[in-house]
Amino acid sequence: MQMLLLEGDDMNQKTGICILLCLVLLLVFGIWYQKRGVENTKNTQEQYASETEHTVLTGTPYKETENAYIIRTQDSRLVVFLPDGKTVYMETGIRSENLSQKLQKQAENGIGFADEESLFDFLESYSS
Structure with missing residues (x-):
């Protein structure tokens, strides 16, 4: 046992x-x-x-004739303009400091987008 x-x-x-x-x-x-x-x-x-x-x-650098939308920096924020470069299409809450240095410089002169889809893809990638 x-x-x-x-x-x-x-x-x-x-x-x-x-x-x-x-x-x-x-x-x-x-x-x-x-x-x-x-x-x-x-x-x-x-x-x-x-x-x-x-x-x-x-992509396309800013040219009025080719782009449907242009993003530029205004008061340290990204603003979307229509092709004329003067009419505001949309103000974003995205601060330009959230972009890389290259994109910040491009945004000062304008970043062009051919269509709304590419514009919103870009904005979505930088919004929080």
Whole structure:
């Protein structure tokens, strides 16, 4: 009888160790998976911002005849003008300091957008 109890204790100890190892592996996997998700999200956001900036920087410079909308800096905020460059289409709450240095300089002269979709894509990427 005594021998039977010792074998049971040994089995309980092995089972406990296996359960503990499984929990540790799950914890390590969970941490790895979470870090991977955060990095992917961060990379995706950086890539989108980079693509948006690239589109604007390589897009059309301000020319009245080609652009449906022009964004310019006015009182440290971005303001959207119609093609004439004088009529305000929309005032945004976006501060020019939220833009990169290149975009800040471009916004002083005017950043042109061919259509409303590209305009709102740009504004959405810089609004909070």
